[in-house]
Amino acid sequence: MPANTMNEDLKRERQRCSFDPKELTYLLDGGEEKTEERRQREKFFLDDPELSETAPSDYLSHKEKYEHAVKKACIVFKKVQQLQAQGKAGMQNFREVLGGQLGSAILRDGNPLGLHYVMFIPTIMGQGTIEQQAEWISKAWNLEIIGTYAQTELGHGTFIRGLETTATYDPATEEFVLNSPTLTSYKWWPGGLGHTANYAVVVAQLYSQGICHGIHPFIVQLRDEETHLPMPGFENVRIPWNYMLMKNGKVLKDGSYVKSPSSKLTYGTMIFVRVVIVQDAANYLRKAVTIATRYSAVRHQSHIKESAPEPQILDFVTQQHKLFPQLATYFALHYSGAWLWDMYNNVTSELESGELDRLPELHALACCLKAVSAADAAQGIETCRLACGGHGYMSCSSLPITYGLVTAMVTYEGENTVLLLQTARYLMKAWQNCLDGQPLTPSVQYLNSVRRSFGGVYHKSVPWIIASMQRIAAGKIETAHRHMNDKIKRGVNSEDAWNETSIELVAASEAHCKAFIVETYYNSVQQIVPSVSQQLGKALTELCELYAVNTLLKNIGDLLRYSNVTTGDLENLQRWLEELLAAIRPNAVGIVDGFDINDAIIASPLGAYDGNVYERLFAEVSKSPLNAKPVNESFHKYLKPLLKSKM
Numbered sequence: 013m014p015a016n017t018m019n020e021d022l023k024r025e026r027q028r029c030s031f032d033p034k035e036l037t038y039l040l041d042g043g044e045e046k047t048e049e050r051r052q053r054e055k056f057f058l059d060d061p062e063l064s065e066t067a068p069s070d071y072l073s074h075k076e077k078y079e080h081a082v083k084k085a086c087i088v089f090k091k092v093q094q095l096q097a098q099g100k101a102g103m104q105n106f107r108e109v110l111g112g113q114l115g116s117a118i119l120r121d122g123n124p125l126g127l128h129y130v131m132f133i134p135t136i137m138g139q140g141t142i143e144q145q146a147e148w149i150s151k152a153w154n155l156e157i158i159g160t161y162a163q164t165e166l167g168h169g170t171f172i173r174g175l176e177t178t179a180t181y182d183p184a185t186e187e188f189v190l191n192s193p194t195l196t197s198y199k200w201w202p203g204g205l206g207h208t209a210n211y212a213v214v215v216a217q218l219y220s221q222g223i224c225h226g227i228h229p230f231i232v233q234l235r236d237e238e239t240h241l242p243m244p245g246f247e248n249v250r251i252p253w254n255y256m257l258m259k260n261g262k263v264l265k266d267g268s269y270v271k272s273p274s275s276k277l278t279y280g281t282m283i284f285v286r287v288v289i290v291q292d293a294a295n296y297l298r299k300a301v302t303i304a305t306r307y308s309a310v311r312h313q314s315h316i317k318e319s320a321p322e323p324q325i326l327d328f329v330t331q332q333h334k335l336f337p338q339l340a341t342y343f344a345l346h347y348s349g350a351w352l353w354d355m356y357n358n359v360t361s362e363l364e365s366g367e368l369d370r371l372p373e374l375h376a377l378a379c380c381l382k383a384v385s386a387a388d389a390a391q392g393i394e395t396c397r398l399a400c401g402g403h404g405y406m407s408c409s410s411l412p413i414t415y416g417l418v419t420a421m422v423t424y425e426g427e428n429t430v431l432l433l434q435t436a437r438y439l440m441k442a443w444q445n446c447l448d449g450q451p452l453t454p455s456v457q458y459l460n461s462v463r464r465s466f467g468g469v470y471h472k473s474v475p476w477i478i479a480s481m482q483r484i485a486a487g488k489i490e491t492a493h494r495h496m497n498d499k500i501k502r503g504v505n506s507e508d509a510w511n512e513t514s515i516e517l518v519a520a521s522e523a524h525c526k527a528f529i530v531e532t533y534y535n536s537v538q539q540i541v542p543s544v545s546q547q548l549g550k551a552l553t554e555l556c557e558l559y560a561v562n563t564l565l566k567n568i569g570d571l572l573r574y575s576n577v578t579t580g581d582l583e584n585l586q587r588w589l590e591e592l593l594a595a596i597r598p599n600a601v602g603i604v605d606g607f608d609i610n611d612a613i614i615a616s617p618l619g620a621y622d623g624n625v626y627e628r629l630f631a632e633v634s635k636s637p638l639n640a641k642p643v644n645e646s647f648h649k650y651l652k653p654l655l656k657s658k659m
């Protein structure tokens with residue numbers, strides 16, 4: 013590949029951009045200094061020859077991939093320790109390095125220490141007493157032990173009240189006795205459980221004095237700390253009394269049980285991870301859309317006008333309609349994720365002082381935002397992959413693996429439908445409160461105002477779209493509430509009525525979440541615009557408008573059903589969408605440049621900064637061991653005899 017050449021199309025695109033991408037980078041990082049720190053950190057890891065890929069891991073076996081990932085995770089850990097020793101990193105950096113997009117680029121095939129940092133340590137911090145934190149946290153941070161979070165069993169993932177593993181307190185020895193007595197009670201799925209972790213937080217049904225007190229977390233040693241040989245299996249495993257995490261519910265030494273202020277505090281780690289997933293989903297989406305946008309600026313195909321040369325595929329409006337909403341969705345999820353993170357931190361500190369009032373609202377928002385961000389990011393990444401035609405299908409494009417990782421988010425940490433139904437529970441109560449004239453929490457305040465008016469006259473503005481989406485959400489909430497109550501009035505019991513109405517309940521939850529995202533995104537942009545250049549402010553506003561218009565147009569049926577919108581208004585919306593695509597077109601490459609994702613993190617020949625797509629694709633396929641020899645052995649072994657036998 014010619015060194016230092018920049019693709020001519022990308023050069024032109026960069027000249028066309030109306031704002032300076034660096035300004036966007038600084039905005040997203042939180043300032044120039046933060047950008048510099050991030051870049052230095054990325055360089056520190058990515059320039060390490062032991063961490064940079066010489067050959068793609070696609071060509072390794074499953075076992076080799078695992079070993080390769082463990083090796084890299086250990087190198088990363090040592091490097092973070094080096095940074096800490098130099099005072100250049102705090103504890104937070106484990107999360108930034110191992111959990112963010114840098115970590116997922118280095119540990120492309122999975123992070124064997126991921127659960128240790130994202131669930132084991134947070135559970136001890138959130139569920140352990142001060143003494144238990146003192147005992148376990150520093151060991152865990154220093155990687156003297158490696159933990160995981162073992163909740164899901166072969167038979168139960170969603171319905172955690174149905175877990176079968178038991179922990180029975182024996183006051184005679186002051187120990188808990190753990191048992192997984194059936195095939196379906198086997199712990200199944202926990203990340204790192206197979207070969208990496210030597211400890212786990214095990215979630216089990218607590219029994220004391222003959223009474224079941226529901227699920228609680230216990231620290232259990234899985235493997236010998238020296239030999240790493242597995243401890244005897246889950247039959248009558250004895251652990252000391254203080255291995256039950258007792259910040260919330262407790263068992264006293266005599267076996268009496270002290271209830272937690274809320275049994276749902278045991279579910280705290282799940283809320284934390286759901287909150288983190290929103291940001292994680294956004295980051296994966298921005299990587300995919302960077303790849304697809306740069307590729308679409310470099311790729312020429314077909315004709316718009318027969319007389320003109322083949323255009324960049326980014327000039328097809330249908331291509332813009334595939335990609336630009338993904339750019340906008342990144343920002344929408346980024347700002348909603350930041351909002352949720354703030355709420356999570358505020359509510360967590362309220363919980364510390366015994367205030368539980370805002371926990372239900374946090375739970376309702378974390379559930380629907382996790383579900384919608386995982387689903388939208390997955391769909392967005394798949395759209396980006398398809399938008400790259402055949403080359404998007406190649407594993408070296410990084411798009412299939414990115415989609416695979418994000419689609420798992422739909423299932424883990426609470427399956428999406430199940431989480432949307434949790435939010436629906438909250439919304440049904442909120443609607444009832446609204447009917448009864450009771451106060452409403454901030455995120456459902458709109459139900460009151462929407463109830464009073466059916467619609468407002470169309471005007472070309474995001475606030476009109478927000479109001480329309482709130483009207484749709486309130487309409488769907490009202491419909492589900494009414495249908496469920498009709499069934500109950502007809503004699504259906506409330507549980508069956510819930511199940512029979514659940515399609516509408518899920519739809520109501522999604523609509524509520526979308527309205528929340530558009531409003532949060534709009535408010536964030538309104539706050540940012542006065543502090544950035546006029547050009548960047550305009551670009552950010554256009555993206556926000558695109559997200560709003562596109563989301564509303566995807567719900568035309570609902571809009572017609574729940575508002576007094578006219579077909580003329582819909583045509584105006586469609587025109588607005590097309591205007592926005594045209595306005596964003598010159599800035600598309602500048603926007604993804606502003607994401608400032610290092611080429612080693614992009615890890616795709618289609619999306620590198622220099623745009624040398626074809627040269628990089630060629631270089632990539634030549635790494636395949638299959639291409640090392642002109643004739644593969646299978647020809648002589650199988651094909652040749654077959655060909656002969658046919659002659």
Ligand SMILES: CCCCCCCCCCCCCCCCCC(=O)SCCNC(=O)CCNC(=O)[C@H](O)C(C)(C)COP(=O)(O)OP(=O)(O)OC[C@H]1O[C@@H](n2cnc3c(N)ncnc32)[C@H](O)[C@@H]1OP(=O)(O)O
Pocket residue numbers: 106107108110111112126129130161163164169170171172173203276277279280282283285288289292371372375423424425426427430431434437438
């Ligand atoms: C340092 C480096 C780090 C790196 C950093 C980051 C980067 C990477 C990030 C991503 C990587 C993450 C990898 C994670 C891998 C996956 C791990 C897992 O899946 S682990 C496994 C994950 N597994 C799952 O997620 C399992 C999903 N299942 C569940 O969570 C539960 O079974 C349930 C919530 C669905 C129902 O629970 P159930 O007990 O049957 O409850 P009912 O329905 O009967 O409702 C009763 C009442 O309770 C209320 N309430 C409920 N929850 C909460 C809450 N949290 N709070 C408050 N309230 C709550 C509810 O609203 C209702 O209130 P009301 O109406 O009565 O007033």
Ligand SMILES: Cc1cc2nc3c(=O)[nH]c(=O)nc-3n(C[C@H](O)[C@H](O)[C@H](O)COP(=O)(O)OP(=O)(O)OC[C@H]3O[C@@H](n4cnc5c(N)ncnc54)[C@H](O)[C@@H]3O)c2cc1C
Pocket residue numbers: 127161162163164167168169170171200201202203420423424425426427429430433
């Ligand atoms: C990559 C990955 C990593 C994971 N890591 C961990 C880990 O580290 N630790 C851990 O403990 N677990 C882990 N899990 C498990 C994960 O949390 C569960 O798979 C998840 O919670 C879903 O539960 P399930 O598999 O039982 O799905 P199920 O609940 O069996 O879902 C199957 C279907 O049933 C539907 N369904 C179930 N209940 C209801 C309901 N009440 N109403 C309507 N529909 C319903 C769902 O919507 C879905 O369509 C991981 C899973 C994956 C995929």
